[in-house]
Amino acid sequence: MTRADVAGTWRLGDSVVNRMGFGSMRLTPRQDTSVAIKVLRTAVELGVDHIDTAAFYVSPGGVLEVGEGVPRYATELIREALSPYPQGLVVATKVGPWAETVADLRAHVEENLRRLGVERLDLVNLRLTRRGGSVAERFGALADLRAEGLIRDLGLSNATLDQVDEASAIAPVVCVQNSYALDLRRDDEMVPALAERGIAFVPFFAIAGPRREDGAHQDHDEAVRRVARTHGVTPHQIRLAWTLHQGPNVLAIPGTGDERHLRENIAAGAIRLTADELAAL
Numbered sequence: 001m002t003r004a005d006v007a008g009t010w011r012l013g014d015s016v017v018n019r020m021g022f023g024s025m026r027l028t029p030r031q032d033t034s035v036a037i038k039v040l041r042t043a044v045e046l047g048v049d050h051i052d053t054a055a056f057y058v059s060p061g062g063v064l065e066v067g068e069g070v071p072r073y074a075t076e077l078i079r080e081a082l083s084p085y086p087q088g089l090v091v092a093t094k095v096g097p098w099a100e101t102v103a104d105l106r107a108h109v110e111e112n113l114r115r116l117g118v119e120r121l122d123l124v125n126l127r128l129t130r131r132g133g134s135v136a137e138r139f140g141a142l143a144d145l146r147a148e149g150l151i152r153d154l155g156l157s158n159a160t161l162d163q164v165d166e167a168s169a170i171a172p173v174v175c176v177q178n179s180y181a182l183d184l185r186r187d188d189e190m191v192p193a194l195a196e197r198g199i200a201f202v203p204f205f206a207i208a209g210p211r212r213e214d215g216a217h218q219d220h221d222e223a224v225r226r227v228a229r230t231h232g233v234t235p236h237q238i239r240l241a242w243t244l245h246q247g248p249n250v251l252a253i254p255g256t257g258d259e260r261h262l263r264e265n266i267a268a269g270a271i272r273l274t275a276d277e278l279a280a281l
Ligand SMILES: NC(=O)c1ccc[n+]([C@@H]2O[C@H](COP(=O)([O-])OP(=O)(O)OC[C@H]3O[C@@H](n4cnc5c(N)ncnc54)[C@H](OP(=O)(O)O)[C@@H]3O)[C@@H](O)[C@H]2O)c1
Pocket: 022, 023, 024, 025, 026, 052, 053, 094, 127, 157, 158, 177, 178, 203, 204, 205, 206, 207, 208, 209, 212, 213, 214, 215, 216, 234, 236, 237, 253, 254, 255, 256, 257, 258, 260, 261, 262, 264, 265
């Protein structure tokens, strides 16, 4: 059974994590909570020690609104499945979208603390609603919460390199979480630039690509299909493997609510693409 350490590790702030992680945004649409709990526990059993979440991953009523019923928060599922948390597990969350004021940011941090059931958040990404512009006030507010002991490490999401450099002058930025995939290439130059700074690049939508929230698709290019056939894996696994080949600082967080997909995603960490295959993709 392939484990999450097969793709190697990266120092993420205070922790060393396996480059193959897990994104929790796809858990909440599942109506059956026990499925989500099982997926989370299996991920950790298979060595995943970097889980991405947000207090606003909630169903129904949040960004993933589906059906009727009791709200299920990804953060609460994580707590239910994994608390008391194993040593070394990094749960990365995000705050910021819809935060108008510094007080809003504090409220978002407090909500994450409460739902995850911790006294300090491992890693908080400031989620920007638009790329460009100053982050100093909002990132400074998070740096203050970090100084207060509520947060261990900080990152940015949906950010440009200029914003990373501006924030880094305030407090260390340990990761940048942006959308990126073999057909979503806006950040080709950012990946090595962050590696030079010792900062992780954490792509989301690696599998979904331009379909974004709509999720995975079967409409793969012939090159992706061909490479998948050569390796005896699925095109989705090739999409994921491609991201890991973009730099040693790339940390994958594929999102799934399906245990079979989880195992396939972890196995994708073992795929070694040749230079010719990378050029074709
Ligand atoms: N910073 C941000 O603004 C931001 C935005 C979006 C997401 N994120 C984070 O990034 C993570 C990844 O993004 P994402 O979940 O939207 O997209 P993703 O990982 O690119 O793809 C998820 C989609 O692919 C499917 N899938 C996963 N593994 C598969 C496999 N092996 N074979 C076939 N289909 C597969 C999932 O459905 P199934 O459930 O059926 O497997 C889902 O439809 C999220 O979970 C979230 O934690 C961050």
